[in-house]
Amino acid sequence: MSSRAALLIGKITHARKEWESLSSLLQLKEYGTGSRQDFISKLKGGDFNDVVAIYRSNDSTKVTGPFDKELVSSLPASLKYICHNGAGYDNINVAACSERNIGVSSTPLAVNDSTADTALFLMLGALRRITIPFQNLRAGAWRGSNFALGHDPKNKLLGVLGMGGIGQAVAQRARAFGMQIQYHNRNRLPESEEQGAKHVTFDELMRTSDVISLNLALNESTRHIISRPQFEIMKDGVVIVNTARGPIVDEAALVEALESGKVFSAGLDVFEDEPEIHPALMGNENVVLLPHVGTSTWETQRDMELLVLENLRSAVEGKGLVTPVAEQKGK
Numbered sequence: 059m060s061s062r063a064a065l066l067i068g069k070i071t072h073a074r075k076e077w078e079s080l081s082s083l084l085q086l087k088e089y090g091t092g093s094r095q096d097f098i099s100k101l102k103g104g105d106f107n108d109v110v111a112i113y114r115s116n117d118s119t120k121v122t123g124p125f126d127k128e129l130v131s132s133l134p135a136s137l138k139y140i141c142h143n144g145a146g147y148d149n150i151n152v153a154a155c156s157e158r159n160i161g162v163s164s165t166p167l168a169v170n171d172s173t174a175d176t177a178l179f180l181m182l183g184a185l186r187r188i189t190i191p192f193q194n195l196r197a198g199a200w201r202g203s204n205f206a207l208g209h210d211p212k213n214k215l216l217g218v219l220g221m222g223g224i225g226q227a228v229a230q231r232a233r234a235f236g237m238q239i240q241y242h243n244r245n246r247l248p249e250s251e252e253q254g255a256k257h258v259t260f261d262e263l264m265r266t267s268d269v270i271s272l273n274l275a276l277n278e279s280t281r282h283i284i285s286r287p288q289f290e291i292m293k294d295g296v297v298i299v300n301t302a303r304g305p306i307v308d309e310a311a312l313v314e315a316l317e318s319g320k321v322f323s324a325g326l327d328v329f330e331d332e333p334e335i336h337p338a339l340m341g342n343e344n345v346v347l348l349p350h351v352g353t354s355t356w357e358t359q360r361d362m363e364l365l366v367l368e369n370l371r372s373a374v375e376g377k378g379l380v381t382p383v384a385e386q387k388g389k
């Protein structure tokens with residue numbers, strides 16, 4: 059039996075067999091449930107001293123809390139890789155991991171289709187202000203007295219902020235609905251990959267888009283990147299779709315912009331203080347709300363788990379991580 063171990067934090071639901079097959083390479087340990095305090099005391103007590111790679115499930119932040127500086131500094135010296143299940147990894151302090159030479163991977167690509175499908179679902183729902191007839195029908199009022207006409211996506215200008223894997227999948231789908239596409243990204247895409255989408259400045263995207271889809275990662279420079287000054291310059295009647303991360307939008311400013319009519323409607327899968335939802339969003343029938351279910355399909359959940367395991371296997375076999383996080387690419 060190998061003296062090296064892998065540690066699963068949280069659960070694997072769809073690729074259990076594939077996880078167990080790693081036992082030919084490594085000893086397999088698990089920390090399924092517990093508390094941050096208990097986890098840290100096990101780390102300090104040496105229970106995981108032979109662990110070279112961690113599989114970190116998406117929901118395990120509920121068990122251990124974020125992998126912040128404190129937790130990263132308690133990880134065993136043997137640890138070389140953290141393979142995280144999730145495209146967003148804002149609950150891992152990557153700089154602290156890099157300082158300790160710990161490689162971190164996430165699960166981009168696998169999430170693109172289901173998250174983009176969710177964005178389109180929210181966009182179409184928001185354009186139609188679908189919450190109103192949804193609620194009225196279930197209340198036995200058929201369309202209801204407050205029912206009003208919505209808007210078509212056709213010929214509208216969609217602004218994609220963050221043209222990575224999900225942003226591109228959103229653009230591809232929106233094109234099929236007859237939308238024009240413009241985008242702003244940290245780095246402009248090669249022209250061959252733009253598929254007709256126009257690269258514009260952040261300001262131009264804010265000023266001219268009919269619908270704005272948020273598809274960028276959350277970090278210190280993108281927190282509240284959409285706040286009062288941005289709402290002020292947007293077109294009257296703009297539609298906002300957020301499937302990225304809640305804190306990218308200043309939620310209080312969004313509430314004001316919805317209440318003033320500046321924003322026609324919003325489709326939100328993510329919130330600033332999940333699972334708490336701003337009461338003014340909850341009470342606003344012009345908002346379509348989902349409880350962070352962007353990747354909640356059988357196919358995508360399995361693909362994500364398999365990609366975490368692919369990263370873990372490749373890393374422990376000495377071939378490096380397959381999908382390292384952006385901050386560590388090329389290292």
Ligand SMILES: NC(=O)c1ccc[n+]([C@@H]2O[C@H](COP(=O)([O-])OP(=O)(O)OC[C@H]3O[C@@H](n4cnc5c(N)ncnc54)[C@H](O)[C@@H]3O)[C@@H](O)[C@H]2O)c1
Pocket residue numbers: 145146147166167169173219220221222223224225242243244245273274275276279280301302303327328350351352353384
């Ligand atoms: N709702 C969900 O369930 C769900 C599912 C998957 C991912 N997400 C979120 O979606 C985000 C995007 O995922 P992805 O896989 O497309 O990531 P990605 O890394 O492929 O794309 C993000 C893009 O944003 C760009 N970017 C970063 N900072 C920017 C800035 N300040 N201005 C403009 N562009 C900027 C990057 O250059 C990159 O092209 C993730 O970080 C995650 O938080 C949410």
